[in-house]
Amino acid sequence: MVFDLVPLWTILLALAVFYYVVFDGFDLGVGMLYGLVRGDAARATVMNSIAPVWDGNETWLVFGGIGLLAAFPLAFAIIIPAVYFPILMMLLALVFRGVAFEFRFKHPGLRRIWDGAFCGGSLVATFAQGVVLGTFIQGFKIDGREFAGTSFDWVAPFPLATGLALMFGYALLGACWLVLKTEGELQEWARRAAAICLLAVLVAIAAVSIWTPLAHPDIARRWFSWPNIALLSPVPVITALIALGEWEALRRRHELTPFLGAVALFLMSFIGIAISLWPLIVPYRYTLWQAASSASTQAFLLIGTLFLLPIILMYTAWSYWVFRGKVRGTPGYH
Amino acid sequence: MMLDPVLLSRLQWGWVIAWHILLPAFTVGLASYIAVLEALYLITGQEIWFRISGFWTRIFAVSFGMGVVSGIIMPFQFGTNWSRFTDATADVISPLMAYEGLMAFFLESSFLGVLLFGRRLVPSWAHFFAAVMVAFGTLLSAFWILATNSWMQTPQGYKIVDGRFLPVDWIAIIFNPSFPYRLLHNVTAFYITTAFVVMGVGAWLLRRGRASEDARMMMRMALDLLIVLVPLQIFLGDQHGLNTLEYQPAKLAAIEGRYDTAQPAPLTLFGIPDDAAATMRGAIEIPDLGSLILTHSWNGAIKGLKEWPADQRPPVGPPFFAFRVMVGIGVIMLLAVVVGQVLQLRGRLWDAVWFLRLCQIVAPLGFIAVIAGWITTEVGRQPWTVYGVLRTADSVSPSLTGANVAWSLAFYIVVYLIIFPTGIGFMASLVRRGPQPPDLETPLDQIESGRPHEPFDSAARAAPQL
Numbered sequence: 001m002v003f004d005l006v007p008l009w010t011i012l013l014a015l016a017v018f019y020y021v022v023f024d025g026f027d028l029g030v031g032m033l034y035g036l037v038r039g040d041a042a043r044a045t046v047m048n049s050i051a052p053v054w055d056g057n058e059t060w061l062v063f064g065g066i067g068l069l070a071a072f073p074l075a076f077a078i079i080i081p082a083v084y085f086p087i088l089m090m091l092l093a094l095v096f097r098g099v100a101f102e103f104r105f106k107h108p109g110l111r112r113i114w115d116g117a118f119c120g121g122s123l124v125a126t127f128a129q130g131v132v133l134g135t136f137i138q139g140f141k142i143d144g145r146e147f148a149g150t151s152f153d154w155v156a157p158f159p160l161a162t163g164l165a166l167m168f169g170y171a172l173l174g175a176c177w178l179v180l181k182t183e184g185e186l187q188e189w190a191r192r193a194a195a196i197c198l199l200a201v202l203v204a205i206a207a208v209s210i211w212t213p214l215a216h217p218d219i220a221r222r223w224f225s226w227p228n229i230a231l232l233s234p235v236p237v238i239t240a241l242i243a244l245g246e247w248e249a250l251r252r253r254h255e256l257t258p259f260l261g262a263v264a265l266f267l268m269s270f271i272g273i274a275i276s277l278w279p280l281i282v283p284y285r286y287t288l289w290q291a292a293s294s295a296s297t298q299a300f301l302l303i304g305t306l307f308l309l310p311i312i313l314m315y316t317a318w319s320y321w322v323f324r325g326k327v328r329g330t331p332g333y334h
Numbered sequence: 335m336m337l338d339p340v341l342l343s344r345l346q347w348g349w350v351i352a353w354h355i356l357l358p359a360f361t362v363g364l365a366s367y368i369a370v371l372e373a374l375y376l377i378t379g380q381e382i383w384f385r386i387s388g389f390w391t392r393i394f395a396v397s398f399g400m401g402v403v404s405g406i407i408m409p410f411q412f413g414t415n416w417s418r419f420t421d422a423t424a425d426v427i428s429p430l431m432a433y434e435g436l437m438a439f440f441l442e443s444s445f446l447g448v449l450l451f452g453r454r455l456v457p458s459w460a461h462f463f464a465a466v467m468v469a470f471g472t473l474l475s476a477f478w479i480l481a482t483n484s485w486m487q488t489p490q491g492y493k494i495v496d497g498r499f500l501p502v503d504w505i506a507i508i509f510n511p512s513f514p515y516r517l518l519h520n521v522t523a524f525y526i527t528t529a530f531v532v533m534g535v536g537a538w539l540l541r542r543g544r545a546s547e548d549a550r551m552m553m554r555m556a557l558d559l560l561i562v563l564v565p566l567q568i569f570l571g572d573q574h575g576l577n578t579l580e581y582q583p584a585k586l587a588a589i590e591g592r593y594d595t596a597q598p599a600p601l602t603l604f605g606i607p608d609d610a611a612a613t614m615r616g617a618i619e620i621p622d623l624g625s626l627i628l629t630h631s632w633n634g635a636i637k638g639l640k641e642w643p644a645d646q647r648p649p650v651g652p653p654f655f656a657f658r659v660m661v662g663i664g665v666i667m668l669l670a671v672v673v674g675q676v677l678q679l680r681g682r683l684w685d686a687v688w689f690l691r692l693c694q695i696v697a698p699l700g701f702i703a704v705i706a707g708w709i710t711t712e713v714g715r716q717p718w719t720v721y722g723v724l725r726t727a728d729s730v731s732p733s734l735t736g737a738n739v740a741w742s743l744a745f746y747i748v749v750y751l752i753i754f755p756t757g758i759g760f761m762a763s764l765v766r767r768g769p770q771p772p773d774l775e776t777p778l779d780q781i782e783s784g785r786p787h788e789p790f791d792s793a794a795r796a797a798p799q800l
Contacts, residue, residue: 055402059439066409070432073424080413081731087414088742091407092749098403099753102396103760145421147731151738293425296501301429308436315444 005298006289009071012305016067018270020060022173022263027054029174031097031122032167033193034115042186043115049181049327051101056316058094070301074145074291075281082140083132084151090128097121123167130166134159137212137273139283158211165204169266172197176259179250181327194258195250202243205269209236212276218284219276232275239268337736340727343415346743348712350407352705353750357401359704362476362521363528364394365469367555368449372465376458381772386548387465388453389769390532393761395450400757402438404750409435415739419719419729426492426499426507427482434478441471473521480520484513487711488581489720499720511581515574516711522567523707526667527700529556529563533674534697535765537690548769550684553693557678560671568664572627578714579628579636582721584646585714587639588653590624591617597635599624604658607650612640614650648716656709663703670696 027050034046069076080087096117104114131154138158141149175194179187213220223232246261279287292298368390375383409431412420420428448456448464456464491506492499501507536552539545579586587593591602593612601624605617625634639647670692677683715721719729 055399058406059402062406062409062435063439065413066428066432066435069409069412069420069424070428073420073428076413076424077417077421080410081415081417081733084414084731084734084738084742087410088745091410092745094406095403095749095753099400099757102399103756147417147733149733151733151735293428294500296504297425297429300501300504301432304433304436308440311444312440319447 003295003299005295005302006292008302009067009292009298010288012309013064013067013071014270014274016060016064018267020057020064021270022266023057024054024061025170025266026050026173026177026259027057028122028126029170029172030177031118031174032126032171033174033178033190034122035119036193037186037189042189045182045186045327046178047101047118049178052323053320054101055098056319058098061094071293071298072281072288072291073293074286077145078140078142078147078282078286079136081151082147082149083135083154086128086131086135086154090125090132093121093124093128095121097125126167126170127163130163130169131159133166134162136283137162137208137277139216140285142282142285158215161204161211162208165201165208168197168200168204169269172201172262173259173266176262180255180259183326191250191253191258194262195247198243198246198250198262201265205239205265208269209272216276216284222276235268235272235275239265239272242268337740339734339736339739340730342736342739342743343730343734344726346415346739346746347411349743349750350404350411350746352708353754354401354404354408355704355708356701357397357404358472358476359524359527359701360531361394361398361401362472362524363526364390364397365465365472366525367528367532368394369462369465369469372462376462382548382551384772385545385769386552388772389548389764391449392764395446396757396761396764398446400754403753405438407746414742415731415734416719416729417731419724422497422724422729423486423499423720426489426501427485430478430482430485430508434475434482437471437474437478441468441475445471476521476524477517480517481508481510481513484516485510486719487516487715487721488512489723494723499723512574512577515570515577519567519570519574519707522563522570523700523704526560526563526567527704529559530667530693530697530700532556533560534694537693537697538765539768540684541687541690541694545769553674553683554678557671557674557683560667561675564664564668564671568668571661571664575628576630582714583637584639584642585648585653585711586628587637587641588648588650588714589657589710590628590636591650591654592624592636592638593640593650594638595635595641596638597625598622598633599628599636601627605654607654609647609650646717648714652713653710656706656713660703660706660710663699663706666696667699667703 030046030050034043037043037046065076098121100114100118100121104111104118134156135154138153138156140147141153172194175190175197178190179194182190213223222228242261242264246258246265249257249261277283279289281288281291368387371383371387371390374380375387445464445467448461449468452461452464485507488511489499490510491501491503493502494500532552533556536549536556539549540553575586575589578589590599591605591607591614592599593614598621600619600621602614603618603620605614607614622632624636626632628634628636639650674683674689674693677686677689683689717726718724719726
């Protein structure tokens with residue numbers, strides 16, 4: 001008798017992806033906002049706010065990617081080739097952004113170029129991830145166990161729109177992170193940026209919520225048939241309440257609440273997408289169970305994961321604890 | 335000319351992994367070296383170990399960072415370019431790769447931070463422990479990746495259901511026939527590569543009269559390690575070759591440049607292989623020596639490539655030449671190390687400027703040997719991704735056109751040619767700075783090692799304020 005590990009791996013993978021989206025999301029967002037911040041002192045503070053944690057955040061991308069490969073290899077084999085160029089753009093952008101962190105301090109003469117690489121890398125990586133998400137929801141042309149479309153199927157209105165939407169989403173997370181980590185003028189600026197991004201994100205959530213049921217009758221049935229419409233109505237209601245709370249929190253100059261609100265908005269969107277697509281992992285063809293690797297494969301990997309993951313999480317929590325509190329610019333600037 | 339997505343995907347894979355492999359080739363050895371230095375510092379309390387360890391730790395931080403960044407690219411290649419391979423083999427090899435990721439991840443998120451920043455923040459035994467764990471982590475990474483690679487070379491412990499490989503016996507999968515040899519051969523190669531770099535850097539510092547005491551210690555340690563490891567590696571390489579003869583005879587035939595079966599077989603020193611005509615042009619051969627080396631008897635038979643149908647033969651050129659490069663470097667290394675030991679025994683090591691210069695010249699040879707060895711074994715595996723079962727041509731993503739891959743390959747080439755030289759230049763500047771005495775002046779919250787000063791300083795400064 002073998003246990004069905006698919007639900008457990010689904011939860012693990014969902015948590016890993018959500019963790020990645022929130023944590024690398026805020027530091028990619030900070031990276032994009034960096035390009036809009038004026039003044040060396042303010043820029044240094046912005047950079048400092050993510051310097052100790054960004055690389056730890058990024059490694060969750062590897063965990064998510066390899067987790068998908070190991071637990072649901074069919075999904076990996078169909079989805080990744082379909083987003084060949086977005087993945088390429090994302091990887092190269094992350095490379096540039098990662099090394100820019102280190103190199104900009106070593107080559108002051110080229111700092112402007114590495115600053116551009118940092119900001120541009122963050123922007124391209126975010127857009128590419130949004131495109132991947134949009135392509136995923138849009139669905140894939142499949143023949144048997146293979147992706148049968150072209151490498152440019154992602155060049156369509158919906159994925160490009162989600163790419164743009166995710167830029168505002170990550171920027172919202174980033175701005176709220178800056179509200180939490182900075183003070184004074186920079187914090188005020190971050191608040192205004194967060195408010196603008198919040199409005200854009202709400203427009204995006206509304207647009208996706210209308211667009212997907214229109215494009216996919218199955219999703220429309222999932223949400224609007226009786227009794228689902230009653231059972232699922234809390235999802236949009238709670239999302240709207242969180243949005244209102246987020247707006248109020250920004251207006252009343254709360255420091256931590258806006259970040260938590262932004263995370264909650266991401267969580268609700270995440271849940272919404274999960275409800276729309278459940279139990280599919282390769283829309284609109286293969287379910288989680290059909291795409292899963294063998295029970296033996298999932299069990300073999302689970303042993304080590306359950307042992308190592310808690311230690312990694314504890315250590316991560318500790319490193320955030322060490323770097324808690326406000327970031328202050330380097331001496332000489334203030 | 336039509337662009338072939340299979341060939342271009344192979345080139346792309348080769349390009350991104352060739353750069354990536356240089357970093358573990360260096361960091362695996364360096365991590366162990368740092369752990370040894372930390373142990374010596376913990377035991378003796380002498381400042382010299384502190385200086386040398388700090389010097390190499392700063393360089394380690396940069397190369398490890400580059401390894402992580404270029405490593406993130408690797409698992410996605412399986413999906414973007416090799417999706418058929420992924421669909422067929424993921425049940426068997428993906429957990430091995432995932433374990434590698436988890437180990438590297440675990441190491442990155444925990445002990446590396448203590449090693450880099452914790453010198454004065456944690457007790458010295460904890461710092462030493464972190465160094466040991468980092469070294470252990472790099473070895474575990476090598477373990478899992480080489481288990482994966484070895485399974486592709488000598489697959490076992492699986493069954494095939496509907497064209498997909500399914501796991502039957504995990505112990506058999508991990509400890510497949512070529513794995514122990516490949517692991518030992520690779521890790522030894524990584525240690526040797528690092529030791530030659532350490533020796534070359536020591537020689538450079540000595541010639542400039544910088545940190546002479548530290549530089550001499552680096553050179554002495556490297557020489558003493560190498561006089562053991564280089565002969566050991568030649569033995570391990572021979573054993574690995576015998577293993578290849580048993581499990582991948584076609585690869586061995588390509589390495590030997592042997593198209594026709596021969597008994598006894600000569601050793602082909604050089605020649606120009608012609609795959610189309612299945613003949614070696616202008617071959618320079620030594621009679622019987624091939625049999626002696628490969629079968630350890632004077633008249634053992636060596637199968638030639640003509641024993642296999644043409645569509646099951648690897649190309650001869652790359653493995654044939656790359657193998658000769660690797661062995662040639664091995665010979666040069668052995669000579670350099672023996673000469674160095676003789677000089678040391680006569681007490682003339684530090685006066686022999688010509689030898690110090692030689693050390694600098696041979697310092698990067700380990701990297702070339704690693705790449706050459708890797709070309710030998712990977713091109714020699716062709717035309718298979720899973721040896722004898724799954725063809726490379728049947729492994730590539732079906733949706734890719736040649737133009738798609740040409741574009742992505744061009745992007746990878748451009749980006750890597752910017753990133754890697756910059757990173758190597760950065761490490762060179764750390765070498766130029768040389769070993770530094772312990773810094774007891776800097777306030778505790780500004781401690782850093784090889785990291786950008788500004789973010790880390792001020793981020794760390796934020797901590798005590800709450």
